[in-house]
Each structure stands twice: as C-alpha cells, then as structure tokens.
Amino acid sequence: MTENGLTKVASxxxxxxxxxxxxxxxxxxxxxxxxxxxxxxxxxxxxxxSGKVYTGCNIENSSYPLSLCAERCAIxxxxxxxxxxxxxxxxxxxxxxxxxGPCGGCRQVLSEFGNFSVFLIKPDxxxxxxxxxxxxPHAFTPKHLLMER
Amino acid sequence: MTENGLTKVASxxxxxxxxxxxxxxxxxxxxxxxxxxxxxxxxxxxxxxSGKVYTGCNIENSSYPLSLCAERCAIxxxxxxxxxxxxxxxxxxxxxxxxxGPCGGCRQVLSEFGNFSVFLIKPDxxxxxxxxxxxxPHAFTPKHLLMER
Amino acid sequence: MTENGLTKVASxxxxxxxxxxxxxxxxxxxxxxxxxxxxxxxxxxxxxxSGKVYTGCNIENSSYPLSLCAERCAIxxxxxxxxxxxxxxxxxxxxxxxxxGPCGGCRQVLSEFGNFSVFLIKPDxxxxxxxxxxxxPHAFTPKHLLMER
Amino acid sequence: MTENGLTKVASxxxxxxxxxxxxxxxxxxxxxxxxxxxxxxxxxxxxxxSGKVYTGCNIENSSYPLSLCAERCAIxxxxxxxxxxxxxxxxxxxxxxxxxGPCGGCRQVLSEFGNFSVFLIKPDxxxxxxxxxxxxPHAFTPKHLLMER
Ligand SMILES: [Zn+2]
Ligand SMILES: [Zn+2]
Ligand SMILES: [Zn+2]
Ligand SMILES: [Zn+2]
Numbered sequence: 001m002t003e004n005g006l007t008k009v010a011s012x013x014x015x016x017x018x019x020x021x022x023x024x025x026x027x028x029x030x031x032x033x034x035x036x037x038x039x040x041x042x043x044x045x046x047x048x049x050s051g052k053v054y055t056g057c058n059i060e061n062s063s064y065p066l067s068l069c070a071e072r073c074a075i076x077x078x079x080x081x082x083x084x085x086x087x088x089x090x091x092x093x094x095x096x097x098x099x100x101g102p103c104g105g106c107r108q109v110l111s112e113f114g115n116f117s118v119f120l121i122k123p124d125x126x127x128x129x130x131x132x133x134x135x136x137p138h139a140f141t142p143k144h145l146l147m148e149r
Numbered sequence: 150m151t152e153n154g155l156t157k158v159a160s161x162x163x164x165x166x167x168x169x170x171x172x173x174x175x176x177x178x179x180x181x182x183x184x185x186x187x188x189x190x191x192x193x194x195x196x197x198x199s200g201k202v203y204t205g206c207n208i209e210n211s212s213y214p215l216s217l218c219a220e221r222c223a224i225x226x227x228x229x230x231x232x233x234x235x236x237x238x239x240x241x242x243x244x245x246x247x248x249x250g251p252c253g254g255c256r257q258v259l260s261e262f263g264n265f266s267v268f269l270i271k272p273d274x275x276x277x278x279x280x281x282x283x284x285x286p287h288a289f290t291p292k293h294l295l296m297e298r
Numbered sequence: 299m300t301e302n303g304l305t306k307v308a309s310x311x312x313x314x315x316x317x318x319x320x321x322x323x324x325x326x327x328x329x330x331x332x333x334x335x336x337x338x339x340x341x342x343x344x345x346x347x348s349g350k351v352y353t354g355c356n357i358e359n360s361s362y363p364l365s366l367c368a369e370r371c372a373i374x375x376x377x378x379x380x381x382x383x384x385x386x387x388x389x390x391x392x393x394x395x396x397x398x399g400p401c402g403g404c405r406q407v408l409s410e411f412g413n414f415s416v417f418l419i420k421p422d423x424x425x426x427x428x429x430x431x432x433x434x435p436h437a438f439t440p441k442h443l444l445m446e447r
Numbered sequence: 448m449t450e451n452g453l454t455k456v457a458s459x460x461x462x463x464x465x466x467x468x469x470x471x472x473x474x475x476x477x478x479x480x481x482x483x484x485x486x487x488x489x490x491x492x493x494x495x496x497s498g499k500v501y502t503g504c505n506i507e508n509s510s511y512p513l514s515l516c517a518e519r520c521a522i523x524x525x526x527x528x529x530x531x532x533x534x535x536x537x538x539x540x541x542x543x544x545x546x547x548g549p550c551g552g553c554r555q556v557l558s559e560f561g562n563f564s565v566f567l568i569k570p571d572x573x574x575x576x577x578x579x580x581x582x583x584p585h586a587f588t589p590k591h592l593l594m595e596r
Contacts, residue, residue, distance in 0.1 A: 034228050037294065038335065038362060040592055059228045060362060062294040063401030064336060065370075066257045067362040068221065073229050076222040079183050079208045094596040101585035103361030104558070108215045108551025130585065137582060138548035145186065145211040145487055149541040186485065187511060189443055212550030213485060213507060213514040221512075243447040250436035252510030253406025260402070284435060287399035287428065294338055298392040332526050335592065357526045360592040364555045366519065371527050374520040377481050378504045406513045443484065443509040 018090075018119050018127050022047060026090035026121055029055035029070065036060065043092045046074035049085035054078040071106040075113070086110075088117035099128045107136045167239075167268050167276050171196060175239035175270055178204035178219065185209065192241045195223035198234035203227040220255040224262070235259075237266035239276075248277045256285045316388075316417050316425050320345060324388035324419055327353035327368065334358065341390045344372035347383035352376040369404040373411070384408075386415035388425075397426045405434045465537075465566050465574050469494060473537035473568055476502035476517065483507065490539045493521035496532035501525040518553040522560070533557075535564035537574075546575045554583045 022045045030043025037060050044056045056073030068076075071091060078086070089110065093100050099120040102110070110118070110132045118130040133139070171194045179192025186209050193205045205222030217225075220240060227235070238259065242249050248269040251259070259267070259281045267279040282288070320343045328341025335358050342354045354371030366374075369389060376384070387408065391398050397418040400408070408416070408430045416428040431437070469492045477490025484507050491503045503520030515523075518538060525533070536557065540547050546567040549557070557565070557579045565577040580586070 029229065032229055032231050034233070036291070038592065040596070055229065056225065057229045059225060061258055061261050062291040063257050063289055063367065063403060064358060064362040064365040065367060066254055066261075066401065066403055067365075068217075068225055069361065069363060072217065072363075073225040076205065076208060076217055076225045077229065080178065080181055080204065080206045080222050080226065082181050084183070095591060095594055096596065098591065098594065099585070100587050100591045103364065103587045104551035104553070104555030104583060105215055105361060105363055106551070107554070108212050109210055111551070112210050112215075135584060136551060137584070138546070138577065140212055140547050140550045142185070142211040144542060144545065144547045145485065147542055147545065149487070149543065187443065189447070209511060212516065212552060213511040214516060214519075215550065215552055216511040216514075218510065218512060244442060244445055245447065247442065247445065248436070249438050249442045252438045252513065253402035253404070253409070253434060254510060254513055255402070256405070257402030279436065285402060286433060286435070287397070289398050289401045293393060293396065293398045294336065296393055296396065298338070298394065327527065330527055330529050332531070334589070353527065354523065355527045357523060359556060359559050360589040361555050361587055364552055364559075366515075366523055370515065371523040374503065374506060374515055374523045375527065377506045378476065378479055378502065378520050378524065380479050382481070403513055406510050407508055410508050410513075438510055440483070440509040 018129065022053060022088070022090045023119070023121055023125060023127060025053060025055050026092040029057050030092050033057040033070065034059045037062070037064070041094055042070035044070040044074040045090040046078050047087045047089070048078050048083040049087055050083060052083070054081070069103060069106045071102050072109050075109055084113060086113055086116045088119060090119045090121060092121040094123055096123055101130070101135060107132065111136045111139045111141060167278065171202060171237070171239045172268070172270055172274060172276060174202060174204055175241040178206050179241050182206040182219070183208045186211070186213070190243055191219035193219040193223040194239040195227050196236045196238070197227050197232040198236055199232060201232070203230070218252060218255050220251050221258050224258055233262060235262055235265045237268060239268045239270060241270040243272055245272055250279070250284060256281065257289070260285045260288045260290060316427065320351060320386070320388045321417070321419055321423060321425060323351060323353055324390040325423070327355050328390050331355040331368070332357045335360070335362070339392055340368035342368040342372040343388040344376050345385045345387070346376050346381040347385055348381060350381070352379070367401060367404050369400050370407050373407055382411060384411055384414045386417060388417045388419060390419040392421055394421055399428070399433060405430065406438070409434045409437045409439060465576065469500060469535070469537045470566070470568055470572060470574060472500060472502055473539040474572070476504050477539050480504040480517065481506045484509070484511070488541055489517035491517040491521040492537040493525050494534045494536070495525050495530040496534055497530060499530070501528070516550060516553050518549050519556050522556055531560060533560055533563045535566060537566045537568060539568040541570055543570055548577070548582060554579065555587070558583045558586045558588060
C-alpha cells in the first residue's frame with residue numbers, strides 16, 4: 001500500500017506500470033455518471049497516443065438500450081477530437097470485492113482502435129491490468145468486415 | 150443569403166434565430182467523423198444551458214450496432230462534463246437535397262434531457278429548425294420508466 | 299366497454315379498427331419479458347403483410363446498452379423468418395395511467411420497414427392508435443443513407 | 448471431409464462433437480439476412496437446453512447503431528419463447544479464409560445467459576469450437592450489476 005492509497009494486485013500488474021494520475025482521473029470521472037436507473041456508476045480515463053487524456057462516465061437512458069458506457073463515452077470524446085490511437089484506458093467502478101471487466105460492447109469499441117492496456121480500478125484504488133486483445137480473443141475487427149468474401 | 154453563406158429556409162426558421170457560430174462548429178465537427186463503412190459523415194454542436202458548446206461526430210464500428218451517432222457523441226461529451234440541460238443541438242450532414250432528421254436512437258437520447266431546439270444543416274449552410282418534442286411525439290421518458298405500475 | 303374488456307380511446311381510435319386477438323397476444327408476450335433490472339415488462343405483437351404474427355418481449359442485459367426492446371424483438375423474429383413488410387404492431391406495458399409510446403430506437407427500427415399502424419395497449423386493454431410515420435416525423439430512412447452526396 | 452462436406456478443424460474441435468444439422472440451419476439462416484448496407488451476411492442457430500433450435504440473421508438499419516446481429520436475433524427469438532438456458536450457438540458467415548468470432552456486443556448478450564458452446568462456421572462448412580467464457584474472459588455479468596456496493 002503506498003502512501004496515497006494505491007496498491008497493485010501482484011498477479012496481474014507486478015511488472016506493469018500504471019499511472020496514478022490516470023487512476024485518479026477515472027475515479028473522478030465516475031462522479032459525473034448519469035445513472036439514475038442502475039445507480040451503477042462507472043468512470044473512465046482514456047490515454048491517447050498523443051498524450052492527451054479523455055475522461056468518460058456512463059450515461060443511462062430510460063430506454064435502456066440507448067444507454068452508453070463510460071468506456072465508450074471516453075472513446076467518443078477522443079475520436080471526436082481527432083484521436084485514433086490509444087495507449088491505455090482506466091476504468092473505475094464502485095465494486096469493492098471484484099474487478100469488473102468492461103462489457104462486451106465496450107470491448108468491441110475499444111478493439112476497433114487496436115490493442116492497448118486496460119486498467120481496472122477498485123474503490124480502494126487497487127488496480128488490475130489487462131489488454132484489449134486479452135479481453136477480446138478472436139475479435140471481430142475492421143479487417144473482417146472489409147475482407148473479400 | 151448573408152455574406153458568409155448562411156441562408157434561412159423561410160418556412161421553418163422565419164422567426165427562429167439560429168447561431169451561425171454553432172452552424173460552423175457542427176460543420177467543422179463533421180470533418181472528424183470516423184465513418185469508414187458508411188462514408189456518411191455527420192457533425193453536431195450541442196449548446197448546453199451553461200453556455201458551453203460540445204461538438205460530436207459519428208463513430209462507426211465494424212460491428213455496426215456498436216456505432217455511435219454524432220448527436221449522441223456530443224451528448225456524451227457534455228454529460229460527462231457535468232451538463233444536464235441543453236438549449237439546442239445543430240446537426241450537419243453532406244445531404245444536399247434534403248434535411249435529414251436525427252435517427253430515432255438519437256431522438257431518444259436527446260429527449261432524456263428534456264425539450265430543446267434541433268437545427269438541421271445542409272452543406273450549403275441552409276438551416277431548418279425543429280424541436281426534440283416535435284421529433285418525438287408521445288415520447289417514452291424517465292417519467293414513464295419510474296411511474297408506478 | 300366491450301364484453302371482453304376491450305375499450306377504445308375515442309379521440310385516437312374512433313374510426314380505427316384494431317384486432318382483439320393481437321391485443322391479447324401482445325399482452326401475453328409481456329409475460330415472457332426478461333427484465334430483471336428495470337422490472338418494466340413490455341410485450342409486442344407484430345402483424346406482417348403475410349398475415350403471420352410475431353410476438354416479442356424486452357430482453358435486458360446487465361450492461362444496459364445491450365438490452366433489446368420488445369418491438370425490436372418482434373421485428374427480429376419476423377425479419378429472420380423472411381418478412382419485410384408489416385401491417386401493424388401492438389405494444390403492451392404495465393403502465394396504467396398513460397399510453398407509453400415506443401422508444402426512439404424502436405421507432406427507427408420500425409421505420410426502416412415503412413409505415414404501418416402502432417397500437418399502444420394499457421393493462422385495462424384500452425388501446426390507442428398511432429402510425430410509425432406519425433411517431434417519426436422527418437425520419438432518417440434508407441433513402442437518406444443511400445442518397446447521392 | 449465427410450460425405451456432406453462437413454470438416455473439422457483439428458486444433459479446435461478434435462474432441463468436440465458438433466451437430467451437422469445445426470451447422471446447416473445456421474448457414475440457411477444466413478440467407479434471410481437483411482444487410483443492404485454492409486452486405487455482410489450472418490446466420491445463427493441457437494440450441495436451447497429444451498432441445499429446441501432458434502435461428503437468426505443480422506438485421507441492419509440505415510442508422511447503423513440500431514442494427515442487430517444474427518446471434519442476438521437468435522437469442523431474442525429464444526428468450527421471447529421462454530427459453531433462458533442454452534447448449535450451443537452456431538454462427539455462419541461468408542468469410543472464406545478466417546473464422547470470425549462474434550462481436551463484443553453479442554458476447555455480452557450470450558454471457559448474460561451463462562456459458563455454452565460457440566461454433567464458428569466457414570462457407571466450406573468447416574467448424575471451429577469456442578465457448579462463451581473463453582470469448583469473454585473476466586466478463587461483466589448480472590452478478591456484478593447486482594453486487595453490493
Ligand atoms: Zn460497456
Ligand atoms: Zn442517431
Ligand atoms: Zn424501444
Ligand atoms: Zn454481434
């Protein structure tokens with residue numbers, strides 16, 4: 001446990017560095033979630049290859065299928081500012097006892113833009129590292145859609 | 150025709166003021182669209198009640214259902230920055246001969262946040278005004294989901 | 299009030315015939331809803347031009363954006379059986395005091411397949427008639443996507 | 448190569464039996480796809496624990512985000528008929544040179560209903576076996592949404 005409360009989960013992040021500032025930004029973004037239906041609040045901080053960071057939160061809708069996840073919100077912000085390449089995404093939830101991976105919809109949206117690091121964050125600021133590829137084995141990608149048939 | 154090329158379509162906007170700067174921002178946002186599959190580029194500029202403006206573009210995905218419209222992209226940016234109330238949204242496409250209304254998914258997302266102006270923009274910068282309520286009569290809203298049953 | 303409990307809401311359905319059997323099928327379909335998160339149960343009965351009827355219910359997901367509405371469920375069943383043209387859709391909810399229109403996402407999906415009748419049903423089996431076109435003024439349609447730009 | 452053209456891809460299905468009838472049903476379902484925009488046709492056959500089989504195809508929309516994948520179409524049909532448990536899903540595309548995994552959105556929808564077999568089918572009727580769990584490691588599931596926070 002470091003002085004500012006950050007800890008590493010050894011089995012996954014032992015040799016993987018993560019950025020405490022991005023952890024803090026993801027947690028902070030969670031506070032802006034519009035989630036009156038699930039009351040499940042999620043925040044994300046997306047680091048583009050440009051070095052810029054885009055934060056996102058989940059935005060629900062009274063018609064559930066029109067809701068948007070925090071991860072996709074962050075991607076929307078970044079892509080609409082011209083970004084197309086990413087280094088990492090940090091995802092914070094209120095789940096205390098388990099690291100929740102991103103939903104499949106978000107995995108699909110992340111993998112549209114290649115492979116990069118995915119850091120999951122618990123309320124105690126412990127962090128677990130994954131990658132987009134690891135979370136989406138045998139992904140359906142732009143290559144497949146455009147492949148000759 | 151004004152000096153900067155803006156025109157009004159009389160039947161719809163005669164007494165409705167629109168903001169030329171927001172028209173320009175929506176058109177400009179269109180250039181950032183990630184739409185390799187449809188090549189249908191859309192830009193949006195969303196004016197929050199705070200006075201701040203958030204722009205968005207469409208962001209497609211090789212799995213089409215995971216795509217995001219420009220309007221929802223702009224909403225995502227605004228809501229994730231803490232905005233919950235809006236004055237107007239401006240939507241620009243490349244359709245020269247017709248004003249295309251927003252898709253139903255976007256109408257649902259817009260109406261989650263109440264009623265406000267919707268300005269449609271053609272490439273010649275002509276503008277047509279609608280409102281969220283007009284585009285979503287008998288809307289399904291938060292009130293319905295939370296209503297006693 | 300008819301003998302089997304069906305009533306008409308005069309202002310909307312006065313001269314509009316609706317099919318009591320389809321009302322019953324929509325209500326019945328509601329009982330199969332998988333809606334553990336919202337507990338908002340919806341059923342739909344979709345009448346194709348072939349004369350066949352396809353029922354649907356809402357199917358939620360722990361990641362809300364991956365949920366599916368009852369109306370789109372019915373469309374999925376019909377289209378996957380080869381149907382492309384429709385006469386009417388009947389939509390039943392548990393809302394007692396108001397007719398809830400379909401969400402915008404469903405309006406978009408219905409309008410992909412043209413214009414037809416939309417009957418909203420309350421638990422007391424009262425019915426209100428709309429049309430897809432009326433619920434989606436200035437719709438974004440296949441024509442727009444394929445239009446020359 | 449068996450007499451009816453079915454083959455197994457050794458590395459994945461060596462000890463895994465698959466059902467030739469379900470392979471044929473998935474391929475057949477593909478022919479009903481409504482995919483005028485991508486012209487990427489997908490068929491699915493979903494085997495419920497009841498023993499009944501539900502087929503599905505992709506159903507696109509002029510607003511891409513409102514499209515539906517074949518896998519989710521099959522799930523919609525099954526769930527709306529009362530099914531909640533599944534044995535396997537078979538997915539057929541026109542991709543000749545690669546097995547395309549389901550998109551992330553579909554992985555999320557499949558995993559809502561537990562773990563079961565996922566068979567990918569090429570046009571030459573070769574088959575590769577996966578499982579929902581294998582395709583969605585560290586899945587976000589109902590358990591997480593309902594977990595105490
Ligand atoms: Zn997600
Ligand atoms: Zn839209
Ligand atoms: Zn709907
Ligand atoms: Zn899919």
